[in-house]
Amino acid sequence: xxxxxxxxxxxxxxxxxxxxxxxxxxxxxxxxPRAELREGGLIGRGTFILLFNSAGELCxxxxxxxxxxxxxxxxxxxxxxxxxxxxxxxxxxxxxxEELGIRDTQLTDHxxxxxxxxxNRLWGAVFSARSDVPVQVQPEEVxxxxxxxxxxxLRLFDERPFCPDSxxxxxxxxxxxx
Numbered sequence: 052x053x054x055x056x057x058x059x060x061x062x063x064x065x066x067x068x069x070x071x072x073x074x075x076x077x078x079x080x081x082x083x084p085r086a087e088l089r090e091g092g093l094i095g096r097g098t099f100i101l102l103f104n105s106a107g108e109l110c111x112x113x114x115x116x117x118x119x120x121x122x123x124x125x126x127x128x129x130x131x132x133x134x135x136x137x138x139x140x141x142x143x144x145x146x147x148x149e150e151l152g153i154r155d156t157q158l159t160d161h162x163x164x165x166x167x168x169x170x171n172r173l174w175g176a177v178f179s180a181r182s183d184v185p186v187q188v189q190p191e192e193v194x195x196x197x198x199x200x201x202x203x204x205l206r207l208f209d210e211r212p213f214c215p216d217s218x219x220x221x222x223x224x225x226x227x228x229x
Contacts, residue, residue, distance in 0.1 A: 066119065069135040071096040077163065077174040082135035089119065089170060096133035097166075097173040098143040099220035100158065102151060103181045104198050109221075110151065110186060111204055112196035114214070120171050121214045123194075127204060128217040129153075132173075139163075139176035147180060151196065152187030156180045161227045166216045177220045177227075 066086035073079055073094050088095050102110040109127060116122045129150040133142040140158060148154045161177040186196050199207075208218065 068132070070132040071135065071137070073174055075165070077165075085132055086119075088132075092169075092172065094167075094172045094174065096139065096142070097130060097175045097216070098133060098139055098146055099128035099130040099175050099177050099217055100143050100147045101128050101177070101179045101221065101224055102147065102153060102186075103179065105181065105183050106198075107201070108198035109201050109204050110196055110198050111207075112151070112188065113194040115190075115192055115194055118192065121212075123212070125207070125211050125213045126217050127213065127221045128177075130175075130217070130220075133176075140178075143176065143178045150189050150192055152189075153180065153182050153184055156182045156184075161224045164219055164223050166219055168215065171216060173216070175216060175220055177223045179224060 066084065068085050069082040070085050070088060071079060072081050072083045072088055073096055075094065077096070083093065111125055111127050113125050114121055114123060129147050130143065131146045133139060140160070143158050158178040158180050161179060164175050164177070166173050166175055188196050
């Protein structure tokens with residue numbers, strides 16, 4: 052399915068963004084354009100923010116078809132690549148505001164994990180947040196979003212394609228909550 056000219060322009064701008072470049076131990080090596088990092092099979096830093104409402108439901112969303120990685124997939128976390136000069140926490144706050152319109156909320160850090168598959172190698176930082184502010188999706192990145200009970204989200208893993216890196220982030224969160 053072709054993408055619109057607006058989505059193509061957003062992808063080009065996103066691919067040109069400079070993101071943190073790290074080694075296998077998460078040591079910062081510098082920054083590179085996102086596309087160069089991905090095409091070179093290099094490792095970046097990413098953030099994963101699990102957004103819950105006061106009822107304990109998790110916000111899931113469907114990614115646009117213009118996304119370079121996992122287009123059209125469902126996602127359990129807002130997030131993205133850590134930008135040049137950003138910390139994991141700064142990136143998480145920025146990504147939550149950009150993708151879902153949630154600002155000025157407390158983020159809880161749940162640790163890091165390494166994810167490695169062709170076209171997507173990264174050190175991920177897992178955060179959670181709680182908010183009842185209505186979600187406002189970024190149309191260039193998110194097709195739709197909704198809150199669901201966690202057990203229903205886990206059941207949907209067998210029915211819909213979900214981003215494997217954010218699934219791992221959710222597993223990390225669940226392990227830290229035990």
